Amino acid sequence: xxxxxxxxxxxxxxxxxxxxxxxxxxxxxxxxxxxxxxxxxxxxxxxxxxxxxxxxxxxxxxxxxxxxxxxxxxxxxxxxxxxxxxxxxxxxxxxxxxxxxxxxxxxxxxxxxxxxxxxxxxxxxxxxxxxxxxxxxxxxxxxxxxxxxxxxxxxxxxxxxxxxxxxxxxxxxxxxxxxxxxxxxxxxxxxxxxxxxxxxxxxx
Numbered sequence: 283x284x285x286x287x288x289x290x291x292x293x294x295x296x297x298x299x300x301x302x303x304x305x306x307x308x309x310x311x312x313x314x315x316x317x318x319x320x321x322x323x324x325x326x327x328x329x330x331x332x333x334x335x336x337x338x339x340x341x342x343x344x345x346x347x348x349x350x351x352x353x354x355x356x357x358x359x360x361x362x363x364x365x366x367x368x369x370x371x372x373x374x375x376x377x378x379x380x381x382x383x384x385x386x387x388x389x390x391x392x393x394x395x396x397x398x399x400x401x402x403x404x405x406x407x408x409x410x411x412x413x414x415x416x417x418x419x420x421x422x423x424x425x426x427x428x429x430x431x432x433x434x435x436x437x438x439x440x441x442x443x444x445x446x447x448x449x450x451x452x453x454x455x456x457x458x459x460x461x462x463x464x465x466x467x468x469x470x471x472x473x474x475x476x477x478x479x480x481x482x483x484x485x486x
Contacts, residue, residue, distance in 0.1 A: 301448050301462075301465075302446055302447070302448050302465055302466050302469040303446065303447050303448075303469070304444065304445075304446055304469055304470070304472055304473065305427060305445040305446060305447050306443065306444060306445050307442075307443075307444045307472075307473040307474070308442065308443050308444070309441070309442050309475055310440045310441060310442065310443070311439055311440065311441065313432075313439075313441035313442060314475075315364075315432065315441060315442060315474075315475050315476050316475070316476050318356070318362075318363075318364045318434075319355075319356065319357060320356060320357050320358070320359035320361075320362035320363075320364060321351050321356045321357075321358060321359070321362050321364045321365075321366060322358060322359060322360055322361075322362045322364065322365055322366070323344045323347055323348060323358075323365075323366045323368070324365060324366060324367045324368055324402040324403045325344075325402075326340065326402065328402060328403045329401070329402040329403045329404060330402065331402065332369070332370045332371075332400030332401075332402070333400060335370060339463075340368070340402075342460055342463045343368060343428070343463055343467070344368070346463050346464050346466075346467035347366060347368075347430065347467055347470075349467075350467060350468070350470075350471045350474070351366075353478050353479060353482040354474070354476045354477065354478055354479060355476075355479050356476075363434050363435055363436040363437075364432060364433070364434060364435075364441075365403065365432075365433045365434075365435040366430055366431070366432055366433075367401055367402060367403045367405065367430065367431040367432075367433060368401070368402050368428070368429070368430055369400060369401035369402070369405070369428075369429040369430070369431070370400060370426065370427070370428055370429070371400065371426075371427045371429070401429075401431070405431065407438055408431075408433050408435070408438040408439065408440050409440065426447065426448050427445050427446070427447045428445065428446050428447075428448075428466055428467075428470065429443065429444070429445040430443070430444055430445075430470060431443045442474075442475065444470050444471070444473070444474070445470075446466050446467075446469045446470040448462065448466055
């Protein structure tokens with residue numbers, strides 16, 4: 283019993299010390315992501331890199347997302363209908379609220395106190411079919427936010443979206459180093475609806 287209590291206490295301490303926070307994790311259109319067996323990650327050729335993001339940062343983020351997907355049994359395929367879109371925003375003070383009242387189509391957000399996130403693939407191509415219960419981030423204080431959208435690009439159908447935030451040091455996001463990217467991406471997938479394969483669960 284003492285060992286279990288000690289383990290729980292250690293887990294809580296580790297979580298409380300984490301510089302990363304899951305801002306949102308939403309499934310849309312009744313999607314069952316386990317029905318998809320392949321995926322592809324957005325590339326600069328599909329759109330453009332967000333301002334201030336170097337190619338090496340993009341490739342490190344893509345590699346961390348790829349690892350998470352492979353450990354869940356997905357196979358990377360450049361012709362896959364499942365596109366993972368990447369967006370990055372830096373602004374002030376995190377708060378979330380419903381995008382719009384029920385029955386309305388959400389704005390092409392998340393909306394950040396006058397700023398939209400910079401997505402590599404144009405989000406408005408598929409955003410119109412988001413459910414009205416989508417949540418937006420209304421503000422972020424001294425934080426960097428990494429967002430990923432899962433989209434059935436053939437149907438232009440949003441399936442899932444998650445965002446993770448991190449406090450920045452002197453204006454420089456932890457997303458810019460390998461360790462930070464790996465930890466942030468692990469948090470990003472913490473409520474992903476498809477679990478890790480059994481052989482990877484023991485390591486997490």
